[in-house]
Amino acid sequence: xxxxxxxxxxxxxxxxxxxxxxxxxxxxxxxxxxxxxxxxxxxxxxxxxxxxxxxxxxxxxxxxxxxxxxxxxxxxxxxxxxxxxxxxxxxxxxxxxxxxxxxxxxxxxxxxxxxxxxxxxxxxxxxxxxxxxxxxxx
Numbered sequence: 328x329x330x331x332x333x334x335x336x337x338x339x340x341x342x343x344x345x346x347x348x349x350x351x352x353x354x355x356x357x358x359x360x361x362x363x364x365x366x367x368x369x370x371x372x373x374x375x376x377x378x379x380x381x382x383x384x385x386x387x388x389x390x391x392x393x394x395x396x397x398x399x400x401x402x403x404x405x406x407x408x409x410x411x412x413x414x415x416x417x418x419x420x421x422x423x424x425x426x427x428x429x430x431x432x433x434x435x436x437x438x439x440x441x442x443x444x445x446x447x448x449x450x451x452x453x454x455x456x457x458x459x460x461x462x463x464x465x
Contacts, residue, residue, distance in 0.1 A: 328390075328392045328393075329392055329394070329424070330392050330393065330394040330395075330396070330432075331351075331358075331392045331394070331395050331396070331425075332356055332396045332398060333348055333350050333351070333354050333395070333396065333398065333418060333422075334397075334398040334400065335397070335398070335399060335400065335414065335417065335418060336399075336400035336401075336402050336412065337399055337400075337409040337411075337412050337414045338402065338403055338404040338410055338411040338412035339401075339403055339404075339409065340399060340401075340411075341384050342411070342412060343399075346397075346399070346414055347397045349414055349415075349418060349436060350397045350414070350418040351397060351418075352418070353416065353417070353418025353419040353420075353422070354395065354418055354419065354422045355386055355391055355395075355421065355422075356419045356422070357418070357419035357421070357422025357423050357428060358386055358390075358391075358422050358423070358429075359384075359385045359386045360419070360422075360423050360428065360440050360441055360442070361423035361426045361441055361442060361443055362384055362386070362443055362444070363384040363386055363390075363442055364383065364384065364385060364441070364442055365377070365383075365384075365442050365444075366383070366439070367382075370458055385392050393409075406433065415431065423441060424448050426443070427439075427443060430443055432447070433446075434448065434452060436448075436451040438450060438451055
């Protein structure tokens with residue numbers, strides 16, 4: 328991934344640097360869900376087979392986009408006296424969907440199960456019906 332633009336309506340930013348870091352971190356966490364993280368279970372015994380950081384992949388600093396731009400709508404919240412809104416987990420919510428839509432826009436095949444890995448993309452391109460994906464409407 329080369330570039331990501333994250334736009335959020337966070338009300339008045341009490342600490343702009345902290346808010347920017349929170350949004351960037353949330354995006355990277357959502358990117359991890361979409362592209363890297365996969366829990367592999369042994370269904371016979373109910374145990375996770377990739378339960379260490381060597382086997383369960385999450386994004387590192389080397390995986391983050393070169394440009395991770397944060398935009399703030401700066402809409403003040405009139406429902407409280409300091410005009411702020413929450414900014415905890417919302418930054419990660421749209422990241423995976425945005426990445427999946429970008430992949431769909433690039434290749435014309437929608438992959439509906441995370442993580443979206445290179446092998447799933449190749450399978451979808453060569454056998455779209457077998458991969459459980461949908462083709463772009465012409």
